[in-house]
Structure formats: structure tokens, C-alpha cells
Amino acid sequence: MPRPVPTTPALTQADVRAQAAACPDLESLAAAVSRCEACGLARTRTQTVFMDGARTGACKSGLLFVGEAPGADEDRQGVPFVGRAGQLLTEIITKGIGIPREDVQIANVLKCRPPENRDPTSAEKEVCTPWLERQIELTSPRVIVPLGKHAANYHLGLPPETPMGATRGRTHVRKGRMLIPTYHPAYLLRSPGEKKACWQDIQVAMNVLGIAKAPRKGQTKPSS
Numbered sequence: 001m002p003r004p005v006p007t008t009p010a011l012t013q014a015d016v017r018a019q020a021a022a023c024p025d026l027e028s029l030a031a032a033v034s035r036c037e038a039c040g041l042a043r044t045r046t047q048t049v050f051m052d053g054a055r056t057g058a059c060k061s062g063l064l065f066v067g068e069a070p071g072a073d074e075d076r077q078g079v080p081f082v083g084r085a086g087q088l089l090t091e092i093i094t095k096g097i098g099i100p101r102e103d104v105q106i107a108n109v110l111k112c113r114p115p116e117n118r119d120p121t122s123a124e125k126e127v128c129t130p131w132l133e134r135q136i137e138l139t140s141p142r143v144i145v146p147l148g149k150h151a152a153n154y155h156l157g158l159p160p161e162t163p164m165g166a167t168r169g170r171t172h173v174r175k176g177r178m179l180i181p182t183y184h185p186a187y188l189l190r191s192p193g194e195k196k197a198c199w200q201d202i203q204v205a206m207n208v209l210g211i212a213k214a215p216r217k218g219q220t221k222p223s224s
């Protein structure tokens with residue numbers, strides 16, 4: 001039986017924002033997140049899932065992927081996107097974009113797993129997102145790719161149930177950041193016919209970042 005999760009957060013968004021603002025770098029932010037008990041998910045998580053990729057500031061590519069929340073594999077390992085959906089994201093990065101996974105940064109809107117992988121509640125998102133906002137300040141990505149409607153709608157300030165069709169297929173600028181929403185890899189596993197549309201979104205991100213298309217098998221990458 002899953003343990004019940006209190007629905008009212010113990011801290012307010014302003015409390016968490018103040019804690020996040022006091023962290024001067026990603027390591028101190030990760031440590032503060034690991035201690036966070038601001039909402040009820042602290043009682044059911046195995047551990048917090050902060051991010052993957054460079055912890056020193058900006059990453060090599062300038063690209064940040066943001067998903068919705070950790071799943072069971074991520075909760076166990078403490079790293080985002082390591083399950084089946086994570087393997088597909090890794091393929092998108094390494095085979096599609098043609099760069100190592102370590103050259104991008106990967107995070108989630110929520111830092112703790114919702115029980116049974118249910119959707120995050122509005123209260124959980126409200127209280128947790130100052131951690132992500134500070135993470136974005138400290139990593140300063142050139143392009144953010146929200147994965148799935150929850151991440152896209154959070155970044156764009158839209159109602160949570162706004163469909164992906166309303167946001168993907170174009171670039172957005174919000175709070176000075178370029179956003180290119182695309183489908184969540186878990187959705188692509190269920191709907192492989194949408195991989196082509198995802199690849200189009202990724203190519204837009206690559207163009208913005210000046211990343212050359214990975215050569216096909218048998219071709220050599222053109223020298224710059």
C-alpha cells in the first residue's frame with residue numbers, strides 16, 4: 001500500500017524561493033533540494049532527483065531538457081531519465097543530435113517522484129518550481145526543451161491540461177529563455193509515429209544552438 005501523501009505543502013512557494021536564492025551554486029542547490037521537505041512527496045520518495053549533466057554552471061551544448069517528474073527508476077537511482085523513456089532520450093541526444101549525454105543538462109519540474117507516477121498536483125508544482133527556477137538561473141541554458149505537456153505548460157504559464165498540439169512545433173521566448181517544447185519520450189514509446197515530429201523539434205533546437213546534424217552511418221561529419 002503506498003503511503004498517503006499530505007496534500008497541503010508544509011512550506012510556501014516564497015519559503016522555497018528564499019532557500020533556493022540563498023544557494024550560490026549548483027552543488028549547494030542540490031544539497032538544499034536533497035533536504036527539502038516542503039511538500040508531502042518528501043515522505044514517499046527514496047531520494048530527490050536533482051539533475052544530470054554538468055554541475056559547474058552552463059553545459060557544453062547550452063541545451064536543457066526538462067521533464068515532468070521522476071519515475072520509479074529515477075527515484076531509485078537519483079538521476080533523471082534513466083528508465084526506458086530515459087534510454088530513448090539518450091538516443092535522441094547521442095544518435096540524433098550526435099553529442100554525448102554529458103554535454104546537455106536534464107532536469108524535471110518536480111524533484112521527487114509522485115506515488116504510482118501520478119501527475120504532479122498544482123500545489124506540488126507551485127512549491128517545488130523555485131528549485132528549478134534557480135537551477136535555470138545557475139545553468140543559464142540557451143535553449144530549454146520541455147518534454148511533455150506538464151513541463152511545456154509550466155514553462156509557458158499555461159493551464160496544466162493544455163494539449164501539446166497548442167505548444168509544440170514552434171519556438172517560444174519566455175522570461176528571456178528560448179523554449180522548444182516536444183513530446184515526452186514516454187509518450188513516444190507509446191506513440192512511435194510521433195517520433196518524426198519530435199525530431200523536427202530537436203532539429204530546430206540544433207539550428208538555434210549551431211549544432212551540425214550528426215552524420216549518417218558511413219558518412220564523416222563535415223569539418224567546421
Ligand code: SF4
Pocket residue numbers: 033036037038039040041042048110111112124127128131
Ligand atoms: S517535490 Fe519538490 S517541494 Fe516537494 S519535497 Fe520534493 S523537492 Fe521539496
